[in-house]
Amino acid sequence: MKSSSRKNSHEWEAERLEPPPVPDLSGPWRGTGRFSFSPPTPPLPAMSWNRKHLLDIESLTADEILTVLDTARAFKAVGERAIKKVPALRGKTVVNLFIEPSTRTRISFQLSEQRLSADIINFTAEASSLKKGETLKDTARNLEALNADFIVIRHSASGAPHFLARVLNASIINAGDGAHEHPTQALLDTFTIREKKGRIAGLNITILGDVLYSRVARSDLWALTKLGAKVTFCGPSTLVPREFEQMGARVTHDVEEAIRDADIINLLRIQHERQRKTMFPSLGEYTSLFGLNKDRLARTKPDALIMHPGPINRGVEIDSEIADCPRSVILEQVTNGLAVRMAVLFLVNGGKGPQEISA
Amino acid sequence: MPERTVILNAPAIQRALTRIAHEIAERNEAGNEVVLVGIQRGGVALAQRLGHLLSGIWGHSVQVGKLDVSMHRDDLDQRVAPEVQPTVIPFDVTDKTVVLVDDVLYSGRTTRAAMDALNDFGRPKRVQLAVLVDRGHRELPVKADFVGKNLPTAQSETVRVHLAETGEADEVVLEKELP
Numbered sequence: 001m002k003s004s005s006r007k008n009s010h011e012w013e014a015e016r017l018e019p020p021p022v023p024d025l026s027g028p029w030r031g032t033g034r035f036s037f038s039p040p041t042p043p044l045p046a047m048s049w050n051r052k053h054l055l056d057i058e059s060l061t062a063d064e065i066l067t068v069l070d071t072a073r074a075f076k077a078v079g080e081r082a083i084k085k086v087p088a089l090r091g092k093t094v095v096n097l098f099i100e101p102s103t104r105t106r107i108s109f110q111l112s113e114q115r116l117s118a119d120i121i122n123f124t125a126e127a128s129s130l131k132k133g134e135t136l137k138d139t140a141r142n143l144e145a146l147n148a149d150f151i152v153i154r155h156s157a158s159g160a161p162h163f164l165a166r167v168l169n170a171s172i173i174n175a176g177d178g179a180h181e182h183p184t185q186a187l188l189d190t191f192t193i194r195e196k197k198g199r200i201a202g203l204n205i206t207i208l209g210d211v212l213y214s215r216v217a218r219s220d221l222w223a224l225t226k227l228g229a230k231v232t233f234c235g236p237s238t239l240v241p242r243e244f245e246q247m248g249a250r251v252t253h254d255v256e257e258a259i260r261d262a263d264i265i266n267l268l269r270i271q272h273e274r275q276r277k278t279m280f281p282s283l284g285e286y287t288s289l290f291g292l293n294k295d296r297l298a299r300t301k302p303d304a305l306i307m308h309p310g311p312i313n314r315g316v317e318i319d320s321e322i323a324d325c326p327r328s329v330i331l332e333q334v335t336n337g338l339a340v341r342m343a344v345l346f347l348v349n350g351g352k353g354p355q356e357i358s359a
Numbered sequence: 360m361p362e363r364t365v366i367l368n369a370p371a372i373q374r375a376l377t378r379i380a381h382e383i384a385e386r387n388e389a390g391n392e393v394v395l396v397g398i399q400r401g402g403v404a405l406a407q408r409l410g411h412l413l414s415g416i417w418g419h420s421v422q423v424g425k426l427d428v429s430m431h432r433d434d435l436d437q438r439v440a441p442e443v444q445p446t447v448i449p450f451d452v453t454d455k456t457v458v459l460v461d462d463v464l465y466s467g468r469t470t471r472a473a474m475d476a477l478n479d480f481g482r483p484k485r486v487q488l489a490v491l492v493d494r495g496h497r498e499l500p501v502k503a504d505f506v507g508k509n510l511p512t513a514q515s516e517t518v519r520v521h522l523a524e525t526g527e528a529d530e531v532v533l534e535k536e537l538p
Binding site for chain 1: 427429430431435438439440441442443444445446475476479480516
């Protein structure tokens, strides 16, 4: 892909890595001469995004991730204006299909969609007919009958978004599937880190807590390692098995070692609801062994930032005062979530069309 | 290899911009109310150059912004998502005369999108349009107020504007694919 031309064209510094194997995006519209559309814009810079869906981070290239982050920057600026709305998805219908309870992700997606001028339908687990025994496939076909252009799905089963992508024509965006992936969370985490630190490559990023059940940990790992960061998983051995080393993470069960060199400490909530049996003796013991408190914070790098995907359990994985301290960027993550979700919707909208430019 | 014809060389571009600056000054006598907004990406550098020329003419600085129109385009579902560039308008456009600046005027669709995008920043007193090249083939009722060069073209041809700000020599080129 034209990562070199994008590099020059950017007024905001973009750290471009040589992407790992880049898929052949030189679709039929490149080099055919039909590319000479373009009134005012010079030859259209080919965007590094040709996807109709956002199903996971694992299959994205570094260049695609950076494309989302660059695009999100422009959408963040939209959110800072007096008029925070643009017409990019005017006339499009988005279904928010939240089969698993969610508040912050659902609200973030809804506001992102509204700021793009889309029409919205909200399905939640409590209200939907899935409670009445309807299968996901039947629900999906009903949504198709509504002519939905986008389906944002949160589901407790890993792979549910991939399934919808196979059976429906709509663009599917994964808003969290089981313990598999939570792509937009990883993108907003990566966006926040890049905005604060100016880069991703070379940073030490520690993800501390319930890694075993965390789709955020998996998606973060994919995104951050693809961009050149070193990711450490830390927590009780029952929640942070060695198997994660095969995915490229460093695994440790020693919290002091994990936080000492960290530039970013990303805390994960202990997910009571996903634990099938008790993985550690008590919350109190977890807090004393792994919770981030003042003493531990004093032993981190002075510029290390504290992140948390929320909802935070004050007094469990994080001391209350640390959650509110200047080094915490937890609320900025929420703001950035809007920008990243707008960018994702904007990009997959382009990925839906014929991959050819016409005037 | 397409056939290249140089339409404007560096001195010709400079002369065209100087003339446009004088025309803007002539049209807008109360110069302190005029701001320039370059349309990403080709119009940004031109707006900055016009800003320098106008501050020379008026003897005070002229504010210059840049505007990306990607989110307001009318063809978003017919194409790969465009690359979004920064929009930076560090002043209030309300009650100002905003001169939109672009490199090439063609279908007029970018100009329409730019007027929509500008609306989100306030209500200008009036909006004028300055372009370096007008190549015809309008698809919307759009007309430039200030034109550097009227250039009749065929739709199969491509107009390329190269500017020093993007690391190339100043040049406007018409490219024609050879059969």
